[in-house]
Amino acid sequence: MRDPIAERVRDMKPSGIRKFFDIVSEMKDAISLGVGEPDFDTPWHIRDEGIYSLEKGRTFYTSNSGLMELRTEITKFLRRHYNLSYDPAHETLVTVGGSEAIDIGLRTLLEKGDEVIIPEPSYVSYVPCTIMAGGVPVIVELKAENEFRLQREELERAITPKSRVLILPYPNNPTGAIMERKDLEKLTELIIRHDLIVLTDEIYSALSYKEPHVSIASLPGMKERTILINGFSKAFAMTGWRLGYACGPENIITQMTKIHQYCIMCAPTTSQYAAVEALKHGDSDVEEMRNAYNERRRFLMHEFRRMGLSCFEPYGAFYVFPSIREFGMTSDEFATELLKRKKVAVVPGTAFGNCGEGFLRISYAYSIENLKVALGRLEEFITELRSGS
Amino acid sequence: MNEISEIRLRILKAIEHDSRINPAELAIRLGVDETDIVNTISDMEKEGIICGYLTLIDWDKTSEQTVTALIEVKCTPQRGQGFDTIAERIYKYPEVGSVYLISGGFDLMVTMEGKTLKEIASFVTDKLSTQESILSCATHFILRRYKDHGTVFGKKYGDERMQITP
DSSP: OOOOSOHHHHTSOOOTTHHHHHHHHHOSSOEEOBOOSOSSOOOHHHHHHHHHHHHTTOOSOOOTTOOHHHHHHHHHHHHHHHOOOOOTTTSEEEESHHHHHHHHHHHHHOOTTOEEEEEESOOTTHHHHHHHTTOEEEEEEOOGGGTTOOOHHHHHHHOOTTEEEEEEOOSOTTTOOOOOHHHHHHHHHHHHHTTOEEEEEOTTTTOBSSSOOOOGGGSTTTGGGEEEEEESTTTTTOGGGOOEEEEOOHHHHHHHHHHHHHHTSSOOHHHHHHHHHHHHHOHHHHHHHHHHHHHHHHHHHHHHHHHTOOOOOOOBTTEEOOBOGGGTOOHHHHHHHHHHHHOEEOEEGGGGOGGGTTBEEEEOOSOHHHHHHHHHHHHHHHHHHHTTO | OOOOOHHHHHHHHHHHHOTTOOHHHHHHHHTSOHHHHHHHHHHHHHTTSSOOOOOOOOGGGSSOOOEEEEEEEEEOOBTTTBTHHHHHHHHTSTTEEEEEEOSSSOSEEEEEEESSHHHHHHIIIIIITTSTTEEEEEEEEOOOOSEETTEEOSOOOOOOSOSBOO
16 A cells, blocks of 8 residues: 655644653652643633523534624724724634634645744644645744844844745743734834735733734734734633634735535534623633732742852743753753653743753643742752752 | 822732731832831721731642631611611620621621531520521531632642743
8 A cells, every 4th residue: 555644734844842741741749840821710700601501502613714793892902902903894714712813824824835933942832734735834933032022133134035924922931921012013114125024923912921912914014915823722721612812904804714624513602692792791810810820920039049050031921941961961852851850841942842842841830839839849950960960 | 988099009909919028128119118118007007997907728639627607687676776786796706707787688607617516506506596686697618629718729830831932
């Protein structure tokens, strides 16, 4: 029998976190700081609305683009928080998580051989989705000294005549970096001059601890060349509901909707009803969770400083990205040893791109009590390393 | 009502759920100086904003027998004093845990703890009902406490998330 697997799938690298997942799941008393989702449950009033929709028998498909009521609330939410103005009827598409929006966005935009500029370290799916869509990933290796913010010069160096799309993953998983207004403003002239489309993944937009998050789509001349991706997973602690959305120019959203219609039909109906409630009455929940994450963030940064572990101060998402270069180990070695010796699971920075070498992603989607125990073990570990044992 | 500053609010929210929180740690978490935390707490104690520090106890897990009752009290307000005098007469009993003035079908909600049903019954019949301005009492016994002060009693769910996710 010939090999039934298509080459582009066979060549796809398995996710870098798989190995750790396997070791951790074998361990009984391991503490994980490796989770990329909120530790909060979805607020009860939101869950209740989902349950109510089931009780009412709302178990049908919705329109391909999503419930009109939900799209309307999405556009109100974007206006309220990010000063963005989208038409719910033609510029908004409800998707199965932000992940689907990334996939169909790229599939809609790319011709074979088009280049997609991807800043790394960043979320694991941009590169594979680009390749699956026939595009060519062009990696920009972000620098810790720039707090992992994309610099104008870095972008300029990556641009070629084949450049088509820029992925902008901020607030960033895994680094926790943000792009402030001033950082974004430095990029727009370049983006417009080279006629790039921006795919901005703002799934962590609600978790920004400095100035309120600024979307590049709100800057002059950008809305018409931006696909904005956001969703409910991080802001409302709704990961398992698998619900996100894309907003953008009508011509792009219409074409994305075609792919969505044939592959997915529509996002889960129960989740959509729950999401309407989240947007209508969930702002204070988001604020409460943001405050809790921020307290943990400050606590972690303080502990790292105390331990002498080098880390730039991240202002977004729920990750810190400390450097472990002083120990002369690779990220993978460090994470593996830490797990074996102290039973603390973290994710090596390299899971998010080669330039994550020398860093660890530590999630603070855990209670302070949990973080204390884990940090205690981490401190023991680095003390042992420093004393050469 | 004084407009409460952000820092006061954040401290109150933190100690409302954990009165034993260490001021040094709270200072780190809120991004302020430890002395600010200590001083603000002390100010709020003096101003009567912070009225006390309690411990939440699940007595059911001890060998101590306790019964808690909610008592709905209807009474006649007194001229010039409304319900204040009668409330005071009630809350002076040490076995009374709390007294609230309530809108709706009755006037005062009284909670009390006793060792036995009998102890509570005799308090209601001897001490409460006999008060001149009290018209009637309806006593409800608490059978089980599911949640109190934002804390769920009994069943706790662990972290069921996958341990590593991208």
